[in-house]
Amino acid sequence: MEHREIVVVGGGPAGLCAALQAARLGAKVLLLEGDDRLGGQLIKQTHMFFGSEKQHAGTRGVDISAMLVKELKSMDNVEIRTNAMVIGRYDDGALTVDENDEFKLIYPEKVVFATGASEKMLMFANNDLPGVYGAGAVQTLMNVFGVMPAKKVLMVGAGNIGLIVSYQLMQAGVEIAAILDAGPQIGGYLVHASKIRRAGVPILTRHSVKEAIGTDMVEAAVITQLDESWQPIEGTEKTIECDAICLAVGLSPFADLFWQAGCEMKFIPELGGHVPSRDENMETSIEGIYLAGDVGGIEEASAAMVEGYLAGLNAAVSLGYGLAEAEGLRADLKDQLNDLRSGPVGDKIRSGLAKLQDD
Amino acid sequence: MRLEEHPILKFDRGPRVTIYFEGKPIVAYEGETVAAALHAAGVYHLSDSQEQHRPRGFFCAIGQCSSCMMVVDGMPNVKTCIVKVKDGMSVQVQRGKGDLGWSIEK
Ligand SMILES: Cc1cc2nc3c(=O)[nH]c(=O)nc-3n(C[C@H](O)[C@H](O)[C@H](O)COP(=O)(O)OP(=O)(O)OC[C@H]3O[C@@H](n4cnc5c(N)ncnc54)[C@H](O)[C@@H]3O)c2cc1C
Ligand code: FES
Numbered sequence: 365m366e367h368r369e370i371v372v373v374g375g376g377p378a379g380l381c382a383a384l385q386a387a388r389l390g391a392k393v394l395l396l397e398g399d400d401r402l403g404g405q406l407i408k409q410t411h412m413f414f415g416s417e418k419q420h421a422g423t424r425g426v427d428i429s430a431m432l433v434k435e436l437k438s439m440d441n442v443e444i445r446t447n448a449m450v451i452g453r454y455d456d457g458a459l460t461v462d463e464n465d466e467f468k469l470i471y472p473e474k475v476v477f478a479t480g481a482s483e484k485m486l487m488f489a490n491n492d493l494p495g496v497y498g499a500g501a502v503q504t505l506m507n508v509f510g511v512m513p514a515k516k517v518l519m520v521g522a523g524n525i526g527l528i529v530s531y532q533l534m535q536a537g538v539e540i541a542a543i544l545d546a547g548p549q550i551g552g553y554l555v556h557a558s559k560i561r562r563a564g565v566p567i568l569t570r571h572s573v574k575e576a577i578g579t580d581m582v583e584a585a586v587i588t589q590l591d592e593s594w595q596p597i598e599g600t601e602k603t604i605e606c607d608a609i610c611l612a613v614g615l616s617p618f619a620d621l622f623w624q625a626g627c628e629m630k631f632i633p634e635l636g637g638h639v640p641s642r643d644e645n646m647e648t649s650i651e652g653i654y655l656a657g658d659v660g661g662i663e664e665a666s667a668a669m670v671e672g673y674l675a676g677l678n679a680a681v682s683l684g685y686g687l688a689e690a691e692g693l694r695a696d697l698k699d700q701l702n703d704l705r706s707g708p709v710g711d712k713i714r715s716g717l718a719k720l721q722d723d
Numbered sequence: 724m725r726l727e728e729h730p731i732l733k734f735d736r737g738p739r740v741t742i743y744f745e746g747k748p749i750v751a752y753e754g755e756t757v758a759a760a761l762h763a764a765g766v767y768h769l770s771d772s773q774e775q776h777r778p779r780g781f782f783c784a785i786g787q788c789s790s791c792m793m794v795v796d797g798m799p800n801v802k803t804c805i806v807k808v809k810d811g812m813s814v815q816v817q818r819g820k821g822d823l824g825w826s827i828e829k
Contacts, residue, residue, distance in 0.1 A: 410732060482783055501782060511763045
C-alpha cells in the first residue's frame with residue numbers, strides 16, 4: 365500500500381502535461397501508464413501536427429511526446445511507472461493497479477484520469493473476421509512495430525484519422541483500395557484529402573461497407589452507396605478486393621474508471637459518448653478526481669495537452685502548491701483552450717461542452 | 724512481413740528470438756508483441772469465438788477488446804496484442820473459454 369500526493373493515470377499528451385504542470389508547481393507526482401511506452405496516441409503519429417504554436421504545431425506527434433517525456437524525466441518530484449495499468453478505483457479513494465503482473469494498492473490525495481479513447485466498431489456482416497482492424501491498431505503495427513499491416517486496405521472513414529492513417533499506409537507501401545465515408549462530405553482537412561487523391565486513391569462519400577467476405581480472413585468487401593437518410597441504396601453494391609478493412613469511424617472515451625468511481629456521467633454524442641461532468645477546473649463531480657484529454661471528449665492532442673496542464677495545475681493548487689502563480693496560469697490556459705475551440709472546426713466540441721453545462 | 728525501409732521512421736528492433744506457434748518456430752524480436760510477431764509471420768487467426776467458433780484476429784491492438792486472446796505457455800486468455808514475446812514462448816490458437824488445467828479439488 366502506498367500513499368501519494370497526485371497520481372496521474374495515463375501517459376498520453378493529456379497525462380504527460382498534467383504531471384508536468386503539477387510537478388512544476390512543486391507537487392509530488394506519480395504517473396502510471398498501462399503500456400510500456402509513454403506518449404499514448406502520439407507515438408504513432410508520424411505527421412506534422414496541426415494546432416497552434418503553443419501546442420507545438422508543425423512538429424511530428426512522436427517528437428512532441430519525446431519532448432514532454434524528457435522534461436518530465438528531468439524532474440525529481442516525478443516518478444514514472446510504465447506497465448502499470450490502473451484497473452479499479454474504490455470508494456475509499458484507493459486505486460488498484462496491475463503493475464508487471466503484480467497487484468498494487470495506491471492511495472492518492474488527488475487523481476487525474478487521462479486514459480484516452482478507443483476505436484468504435486461498425487455494424488456490417490462478418491465484421492468479426494480477422495482483417496477488420498481499428499485504425500489505431502493498424503498504426504500501432506506499422507509505426508510502432510514496423511510490421512506491414514496488409515497489402516491492400518479498404519479504409520472506412522474520411523475524417524482526419526482515416527485520411528492520415530491512409531497516407532501513412534501508403535508511405536509504408538500498402539495499397540489503399542478506397543476510402544469510404546457515410547457522410548456527404550470529407551470530414552478531415554482537405555490538405556490531407558488532396559494528397560491522397562493525387563496519388564489516385566478514390567474517396568467515396570455517401571458510401572459504407574455492407575459485408576466483409578472471406579472464410580479465415582478478409583478477402584474482399586462489399587460496399588454500397590447510401591441515400592440522403594444514410595440508408596443503403598439497393599443495386600449499388602460493389603465488391604472490392606482487399607485483405608484488410610480498417611475502421612476510422614470515431615473514438616469513444618475510456619471512461620470506465622469514472623463509472624467505477626461513481627462520477628456523474630452524461631451521454632453527449634458530440635463528445636464521443638458517455639463522459640464525466642466537470643467544472644471549469646477539470647474536476648469531476650467527485651472532489652479530488654480530475655480528468656483531461658480524449659477521455660472527457662474526443663478532440664485533439666493540442667486540446668488534450670492544455671486540459672492536462674489545467675487539470676495538473678488545479679490538482680496541485682488544491683493541495684496548496686503554486687498559489688501565487690495559479691491565477692495567471694489558469695487564465696492563460698483557458699484562453700488557449702478557447703482559441704483552439706474557436707471557428708468552425710470547434711463547432712462540434714463547443715456544442716458538446718455546452719450540453720455538458722445544461723441543467 | 725516487416726518494414727525495413729520507411730521514409731520517416733527507423734525501427735530499432737531488439738535481439739532476435741524464436742517463438743513457437745502451434746509448435747512451428749517463428750522469428751520475432753524482443754520488444755515486439757506476440758500478435759505483431761505473428762502478424763509479421765502471416766498468422767492472422769488467433770482464436771475461435773466461444774459459441775459459433777468463428778475465427779478471430781486482433782482488432783484494437785491496445786488490450787481493450789479481447790479479440791486477440793490466445794494460449795501462451797499453457798495460460799489461456801492472454802491478450803497477445805500487449806504481451807511481449809520471449810525466447811522459446813509457445814503460443815496456440817485459443818478455442819473456447821480456455822482451460823487452466825487445474826480445479827479446486829486437485
Ligand atoms: C491518426 C491520428 C492522427 C491524429 N492527428 C492529430 C494532429 O495532427 N493534431 C492533434 O492535435 N491531434 C491529433 N490526433 C489526436 C490525438 O492523438 C489525441 O487527441 C490525443 O492523443 C489524446 O490524448 P490523451 O492523452 O487524452 O489520450 P491518449 O493519447 O490516448 O493516451 C491515453 C494513455 O492512457 C493510457 N491508459 C489508458 N487506460 C489506462 C489505465 N487504466 N491505466 C494506465 N494507463 C492507461 C494509454 O495506454 C495511453 O497511453 C490524432 C489522432 C489519431 C488517431
Ligand atoms: S486486439 Fe484488442 S485486446 Fe488485443
